[in-house]
Amino acid sequence: MYENDAPAMSDKTQAYSNSSRTCSRLVVLVSLLALAGSLRFYKLGDWPFAGDETATLQEQSCLFGGVEASQDTQTFRLPRLIPLSYSLIHFSCALFGPSEFGSRVVGAILGALIVPIVFLLLEGWKGRPTAIAASLMVTLWPEHIFQSQQTRFYIIVGFFSFLSVLVGALAVRRRSIPLVGTTCCLVFAAILCHTVTAALLGIIFLGMLAASYAERQPVSKGMIMVFLAATACIAGFFVAYVWPLMQGWNQGATWGYSISHSVLASVNMIGWPIFLLAALGGLYMLCERNAENWYWIVCALGWGAVTVALPRMVSYQPAYAFPFALSVIVLAGCAIGLLYERLRERGVWLASAGVILVCLMNLPSLASHYVDGSRTDLRTAARYVERNWMPGDRVTGSSMGRFGYYAPKCSPRIPLPHDSIQKLEKLSAGNGRLWIVVQSTRGGLREDLRRWLGTHCSHELRVQRKRFDYPEYSVDVFLHR
Numbered sequence: 426m427y428e429n430d431a432p433a434m435s436d437k438t439q440a441y442s443n444s445s446r447t448c449s450r451l452v453v454l455v456s457l458l459a460l461a462g463s464l465r466f467y468k469l470g471d472w473p474f475a476g477d478e479t480a481t482l483q484e485q486s487c488l489f490g491g492v493e494a495s496q497d498t499q500t501f502r503l504p505r506l507i508p509l510s511y512s513l514i515h516f517s518c519a520l521f522g523p524s525e526f527g528s529r530v531v532g533a534i535l536g537a538l539i540v541p542i543v544f545l546l547l548e549g550w551k552g553r554p555t556a557i558a559a560s561l562m563v564t565l566w567p568e569h570i571f572q573s574q575q576t577r578f579y580i581i582v583g584f585f586s587f588l589s590v591l592v593g594a595l596a597v598r599r600r601s602i603p604l605v606g607t608t609c610c611l612v613f614a615a616i617l618c619h620t621v622t623a624a625l626l627g628i629i630f631l632g633m634l635a636a637s638y639a640e641r642q643p644v645s646k647g648m649i650m651v652f653l654a655a656t657a658c659i660a661g662f663f664v665a666y667v668w669p670l671m672q673g674w675n676q677g678a679t680w681g682y683s684i685s686h687s688v689l690a691s692v693n694m695i696g697w698p699i700f701l702l703a704a705l706g707g708l709y710m711l712c713e714r715n716a717e718n719w720y721w722i723v724c725a726l727g728w729g730a731v732t733v734a735l736p737r738m739v740s741y742q743p744a745y746a747f748p749f750a751l752s753v754i755v756l757a758g759c760a761i762g763l764l765y766e767r768l769r770e771r772g773v774w775l776a777s778a779g780v781i782l783v784c785l786m787n788l789p790s791l792a793s794h795y796v797d798g799s800r801t802d803l804r805t806a807a808r809y810v811e812r813n814w815m816p817g818d819r820v821t822g823s824s825m826g827r828f829g830y831y832a833p834k835c836s837p838r839i840p841l842p843h844d845s846i847q848k849l850e851k852l853s854a855g856n857g858r859l860w861i862v863v864q865s866t867r868g869g870l871r872e873d874l875r876r877w878l879g880t881h882c883s884h885e886l887r888v889q890r891k892r893f894d895y896p897e898y899s900v901d902v903f904l905h906r
Contacts, residue, residue, distance in 0.1 A: 450548070453557065454541040461540035461564045465533040465573040470526025472798030473805070478576040479830045482523055485515040497673075506670045509585075509617035510578035528576040535584040536573025540564050546591040547755065549598065550717050554765040554780060559758030561784040566754070567791045568694045571799045572747060579744050582618035585611055586625055586748035590724050593629045597636040597720045602647040605633070609655035615748065616659065620667060621735065622748050626655060628727030635723045636716035682736045682743070690743035691732040695753055698786040703753045706760030721759075724752035793892035801864045801898040805888045807831035809902060810860050813885075821852055822862035835860075844870075846877050853881060859905040867897045878903050 474482075480500070486492040488504035488511050495501060504511035513531050521527030540560050547556040563569055572580040589611035596604035608629060615622040630652045637644045682690065692700050707725060710718035728749040735741050761783050768776035793799070803824055810820060811832040818835070822828060825838040841848055844863055852859055861882060863870060870878070878884070882903035889899040 450545075453544060453553070457544055457557075457560050457564060458537060458541045462533075462537040464564065464570055465536045468795060468798070469529055469533055469574055470524065472525060472574060472800060473802050474525060474576065474827055474830065475798075475800035475803065476575070476577070478528075479827045481511075481514060481576050481578070482518070482528060485511045485518065488512075489515050502670045502674075506620060506667065507578060507582075507618055509614060510581045510619065513581050514576065514578065525576075529574055532575070532577075532580045533573050536569060536580050539584050539587050542588065543591065543751070546595055547758070550594065551759060551762055554776075555758050555762030558761035558765070558780050558784060559755050561781070562699060562754050562757060562761075563751070565784060565787060565791055567696075567787055567794050567799070568747065570791070571794060572744070574798065575800075578618055579747050582615055582622055582748045585615040585618055586622050587751040589615055589625055590629060590632075590751055593632065593724075594717055594720055597633055597717050600645070602645065602651060605648050605651045606655075609651060612655070613659060613662075616662075619745075619748060620671075621731075621739070621745050623659060623663070624727070624731055625749070626652070626659060628724055628730075628749070631727070632720040632723035635719040639714050639719040640716045642716070682741045684733055684736055687732050687736045687741060687743065687746075688729075691728075691746045691750070694743055694747065695750055696787040696790070699757045700753065702760040702783070703756035706756040706758070706763070709763060710756065710759055718759075721752050721755050724749075725756050728753055789894045793894040793896070796892050797890040797898055799896075799898070801900050802888045802890075803827050803862070803864070803900055804831045806862055806886060806900040806902050807835070809886050810862065811835055815858065817857035818860060819852070819855070819857055820860040820862065821849070823864060824862075828862060844874050846874060849877065853905045861903040861905065863901050863903070865899045865901070867895060869899075870901070881905055 483492050483494075484500050484504045487494045487500050488508065492500070513535075514528065517531035518528050521530045540563050543563055544556045544560040547559055550556070569580075569583070572583060589608050592604055592611060593608040595601075596608055609626065612622065612625045612629065615625060633648060634644060695703075703725065707722050710722055728746065731749050732746045735745055739745075761780055764783065765776045765780050768779045807828045808831060810828075811834055814832075814835050819837050819839060820828065820832075820835050821839040821841045823841055823844060825840050828835070829838050839852060841861075841863075849861065861878065863874070863878075869875070878901075882905045884901065885904050886902040887899060888901075889897060
């Protein structure tokens with residue numbers, strides 16, 4: 426009797442254990458999604474458009490027939506070069522309106538959704554502590570929140586690129602050829618969101634080769650065939666479609682970064698403490714010689730290679746490296762998982778508190794983000810000028826397109842490239858008052874520009890909010906009478 430009952434009792438215990446684990450996983454997923462969504466939707470519509478956001482509104486409208494543009498302009502070519510990004514931005518505008526809030530909703534949703542996906546696809550690798558740590562770091566990552574709260578395509582490409590490397594890791598774990606094919610499809614989706622992510626295909630392929638070498642397994646011929654087919658398809662797509670659209674792209678652009686500037690900017694984007702944790706986690710994972718460990722190490726090295734190589738190939742800005750950065754966060758998550766295991770010997774609560782505290786290392790930058798949205802406030806400056814506008818006035822500055830969005834009645838609006846003093850002297854010799862709107866960061870205005878403005882103009886307004894970290898985002902309004 427007792428012998429027959431024992432297996433049944435064992436089955437019930439196993440079923441209860443599985444049910445309990447499923448429930449706890451669901452609680453973690455819901456909690457992560459709620460936290461990530463709250464942080465990304467908090468003040469979402471409060472921030473004014475900055476950078477290229479108003480240009481993005483024009484570009485998505487051009488793709489869907491709302492705005493006419495010449496075929497040799499970026500307004501026409503860029504949304505056709507990366508149509509998936511602009512289709513999702515257009516969907517957000519169409520569904521929620523082209524306002525500061527409405528145009529950012531889809532980006533905020535995708536930014537929030539990737540967090541529980543990170544947890545779900547990493548949990549089977551090194552367990553729940555590492556998966557939670559990596560997910561929390563993405564949740565609290567200031568750069569990720571910033572990209573989720575702007576009308577631009579970086580968070581959209583980040584969603585597909587992060588998903589591609591995560592599914593690639595799952596393919597390594599399960600040695601699944603269909604998952605390798607899914608990974609390649611996700612890389613192609615990322616390319617349709619930002620062209621530079623074509624490098625992901627090579628990075629993931631090298632990661633899978635390293636995974637085979639780590640466990641001294643023969644390289645799967647099926648995997649190689651899938652990657653060769655994907656490479657041929659993507660190469661054909663580039664030759665037939667992308668290359669014609671990219672002819673003369675950004676010709677004469679001057680915002681390129683040096684290699685050292687690019688590397689330091691990318692590290693700063695992740696956060697120096699997180700980067701050091703990633704280095705520690707990478708060293709441990711290298712010594713452990715596990716297939717998935719080596720896959721993630723190669724992907725992190727790919728992020729470094731992209732950061733070094735892209736400035737020599739294109740007119741570069743640090744956001745181009747953002748889609749490749751998840752692997753660095755994963756390495757840092759591994760280091761925090763190790764910390765959890767050591768602290769767990771002294772108690773689960775102490776270990777859990779340690780994980781949370783370590784994940785809060787970027788808290789000053791996160792708190793600062795919610796002060797000003799990590800952007801200059803040209804909206805306030807434009808509305809001030811509009812309220813004080815008189816017939817015969819003119820306005821000049823470096824972002825007249827965005828200025829015109831917020832103050833359409835203020836015209837003529839004269840672009841001021843590189844805050845040129847020569848251009849200012851020429852404009853100030855004309856009739857009528859001249860409004861001058863200049864933007865700066867922590868370094869402030871150039872000394873020669875500051876002296877010229879102080880000598881010839883009255884300072885009417887400064888728009889700046891006090892942050893908790895080092896950067897500042899300022900807009901100054903001057904008036905030449």
